[in-house]
Amino acid sequence: MFDNTHAHIxxxxxxxILFFVAVGLHNAGKAKGMKVVHMILRLFYLLxxxxxxLLxxxxxxxxPALYxxxxxxGIWVIGMLEMVLVRMNKGKSTKVFWIQLIISLIIVIILGFKLPLGF
Ligand code: HEM
Known part of the structure; x- marks a missing residue:
């Protein structure tokens, strides 16, 4: 967990995956199922x-700067995952948060692979 990125990945x-399952369940009108998947997703935020x-x-x-x-x-990505789901549940617009999610995800993946550990 300290010396390679496998656990983090x-x-x-x-x-x-859980995020998209939650979105799918929401779109299918399965509020209860979505709630369960959302709870599990929140555990994964912590992980x-x-x-x-640890890395x-x-x-x-x-x-230090790039790390x-x-x-x-990384925290920004997690924030946007959460914002999209919470606003979706409230029936509010999620567009701005989807855009931020895509941008932050691209940046974090590029940065992650640019840093020396892993691939
Ligand atoms: C959803 C959110 C996140 C995504 C998608 C993500 C993605 C990645 C990716 C793609 C890598 C490179 C793995 C490799 O090269 O094998 C990585 C490494 C890393 N991530 Fe994240 N990450 C996220 C959140 C975080 C957070 C919240 C932190 C800090 C608290 C963090 C700290 C690190 C560190 C320190 C590395 C190792 C960099 C290195 O030395 O190569 N990440 N992450």
Missing amino acids: TTWAIAI IILTGA FWKHQGID GVKALV
């Missing part, structure tokens, strides 16, 4: 942050 990949923070603490000395930006953009 696993947590965010599962979170993104993403935990695995990201951060061990390796940020390599390039700091990576962590902040």
Whole structure:
């Protein structure tokens, strides 16, 4: 968990799948199912942050600025995942948050792969 990115990749990949499952359930009108998946997704937010923070603490000395930006953009992605689902449930517009989600996700993935660990 400290020296390779496998656990971190696993947590965010599962979170993104759960996010789309939650959106699908919402669109299918399955409010109860969505609520359950949303709760599990929130647990995965914590796991993403935990695995990201462990990598951060061990390796940020390599390039503190870029690691700091990576962590902040990671939190931004999580914030947007949550905003889209919460606003969807309230029947509010989600467009601005979908756009931010796509932008932040692209940036975090580019930054993640640019940093020295992993691929
Ligand atoms: C949904 C949110 C996130 C996504 C999609 C994401 C994505 C990624 C990706 C693609 C990598 C590169 C993996 C590799 O090269 O093998 C990575 C690495 C990393 N992530 Fe995240 N991440 C997210 C959240 C976070 C958070 C919240 C933190 C900090 C608390 C964080 C800290 C790190 C660190 C420190 C690395 C290792 C960088 C390195 O040395 O190569 N990430 N992440």
